[in-house]
Amino acid sequence: MTTTAPRQESRATTPPLPPARGPLSAAVIASLRDSTAPLPDAGAVTAADPYGDDAQLALYLLYELHYQGFAGVAEDREWDVELLRLRGRLEDRFLARLRAEAPSRPSAADAIDALLIEPVADEDAGVSHWLQSAGGLRELREYAALRSLYHLKEADPHAWVLPRLYGRAKAAMVAVEFDEFGAGHAEDVHARLFADLMADLGLDTAYGRWLDAAPAEALATVNVMSLFGLHRSLRGALVGHFAAVEITSSPGSRRLARAMRRTGAGPAAERFYDEHVEADAVHEQVVRHEVIAPLLAAEPRLEADVVFGVEATGLLEDRLGAVLLDAWRAGRSALRTPLPEGGGRAR
Numbered sequence: 304m305t306t307t308a309p310r311q312e313s314r315a316t317t318p319p320l321p322p323a324r325g326p327l328s329a330a331v332i333a334s335l336r337d338s339t340a341p342l343p344d345a346g347a348v349t350a351a352d353p354y355g356d357d358a359q360l361a362l363y364l365l366y367e368l369h370y371q372g373f374a375g376v377a378e379d380r381e382w383d384v385e386l387l388r389l390r391g392r393l394e395d396r397f398l399a400r401l402r403a404e405a406p407s408r409p410s411a412a413d414a415i416d417a418l419l420i421e422p423v424a425d426e427d428a429g430v431s432h433w434l435q436s437a438g439g440l441r442e443l444r445e446y447a448a449l450r451s452l453y454h455l456k457e458a459d460p461h462a463w464v465l466p467r468l469y470g471r472a473k474a475a476m477v478a479v480e481f482d483e484f485g486a487g488h489a490e491d492v493h494a495r496l497f498a499d500l501m502a503d504l505g506l507d508t509a510y511g512r513w514l515d516a517a518p519a520e521a522l523a524t525v526n527v528m529s530l531f532g533l534h535r536s537l538r539g540a541l542v543g544h545f546a547a548v549e550i551t552s553s554p555g556s557r558r559l560a561r562a563m564r565r566t567g568a569g570p571a572a573e574r575f576y577d578e579h580v581e582a583d584a585v586h587e588q589v590v591r592h593e594v595i596a597p598l599l600a601a602e603p604r605l606e607a608d609v610v611f612g613v614e615a616t617g618l619l620e621d622r623l624g625a626v627l628l629d630a631w632r633a634g635r636s637a638l639r640t641p642l643p644e645g646g647g648r649a650r
Contacts, residue, residue: 317374318511320364325357327393331364334386335376342389353396354622359522362397363514365390366529370456371510394530401527405614411595411606414543414613418550430624433631435558440566442631444504445638447497447572448513449521449627453528454497455510458483460532461545467538468598475593476542479549479586496575503569506642516638520623527619531612539605542598543612546590553584 320336323329327347333340351358367373368381380386408414434442458480468476485491498508506513531541560576563569599606630637 316509317372318509318514320373320376321360321511321515323357324360325351325355327351327357328360328364331361331386331389335364335373335380338377338380338383342385345392348389348392348396351396353393353400354519354523356519356522358393358396359519359526362390362393362526362530363522365393366526366533367511369529369533370459397523397526397530401615401618402611405611405618407614408610411543411599411609411613414610415546415550415591415595418547418613418617429555430627431555431558431562433628434562435565438562438566438631440504440568441642442637443562443566443568443572444506444642445636446627447501447504448506448638448642449517449623451497451501451506451508451513452511452517452521452525455494455508456525457494457497460528461541463532464538464541464545467535468594470601471597472594472601475589475597476545479545479589479594482582482586493575493578496571496578499571500563500568500575503572513638516640516642518623518626518637518639520619520626524616524619524623527615537608537612539598539602539608540612540615542590542594542605543609543614544616545612546595546609547613547616549586549590552579553581553587556580 320332323332327343330341330343334342348358353359364373365386368376368386372378372381408417430446434446438446461476461483462480465473465476465480481487483493485493485495489495501508528541528544531537531544556576556579560573560580563572563576595609599609627637636642
């Protein structure tokens with residue numbers, strides 16, 4: 304009988320620091336390499352576009368210190384006071400823009416009901432609709448590379464809310480997270496399933512591998528959940544973010560599973576989205592009735608934050624979707640740096 308060595312986990316190694324995208328991210332990278340390097344002042348942060356590549360990469364780098372870190376960066380830099388001060392300034396700018404632009408609804412129920420309304424099923428409705436009917440392997444590979452920044456840490460940021468909940472809300476949130484983490488089976492952890500999807504598409508599955516390829520709009524969708532997760536005061540927004548992700552996941556995953564089958568992406572690519580069609584349809588009901596309802600019964604003042612979390616998530620996803628579709632419809636890559644040639648199932 305022959306045995307096969309287990310595939311290396313995507314997070315088994317610490318990623319390298321990426322290239323800078325401007326003065327803010329350059330200063331953060333320099334500081335992470337040398338703690339005596341100066342960091343930007345408040346004026347430099349104010350002058351930067353909070354949605355731009357430079358500010359979003361700087362935030363991503365600072366948040367990543369709480370996840371996997373970077374090769375050659377001391378682990379105790381996670382709590383460096385000067386880095387935290389800079390992160391706070393960047394967060395304030397990001398939050399202010401989100402609060403100014405995210406739509407407002409009267410209640411959490413209204414915000415969630417709006418998520419349940421599916422757009423007209425054509426290529427103009429969104430990224431998953433377009434990929435289902437028109438996208439090829441090139442676009443699916445680009446989409447997977449971008450989404451790896453989220454899916455290879457899937458459910459981790461939401462786990463930060465657990466110590467901040469209690470009673471029914473906490474128990475239900477733990478139940479959903481248990482599913483996300485494979486219900487006790489390492490091979491079924493959703494982040495592992497996404498790495499398997501990437502392997503089917505011929506992509507490097509290393510954690511953080513595609514950071515430099517991702518535009519600012521993709522970084523923002525990851526940064527917002529780190530922002531909500533790391534602040535107890537934003538626990539309602541994190542629950543709103545989680546609700547938005549879970550409620551919209553099932554129909555979107557169904558379309559993406561069809562795209563994977565249509566293009567022959569491979570069985571692991573199909574499995575990831577098939578798994579989310581079933582699991583997230585259940586999670587939608589649990590999050591709505593067993594997490595949000597008891598949370599707001601206990602802390603009704605958090606309702607505006609739950610709404611904000613839902614709407615900010617939608618705002619940033621729409622911004623990313625517009626960038627992807629504009630590029631793909633024009634026959635261009637949506638990435639900052641093109642993927643290596645090839646694709647399809649890794650042999």
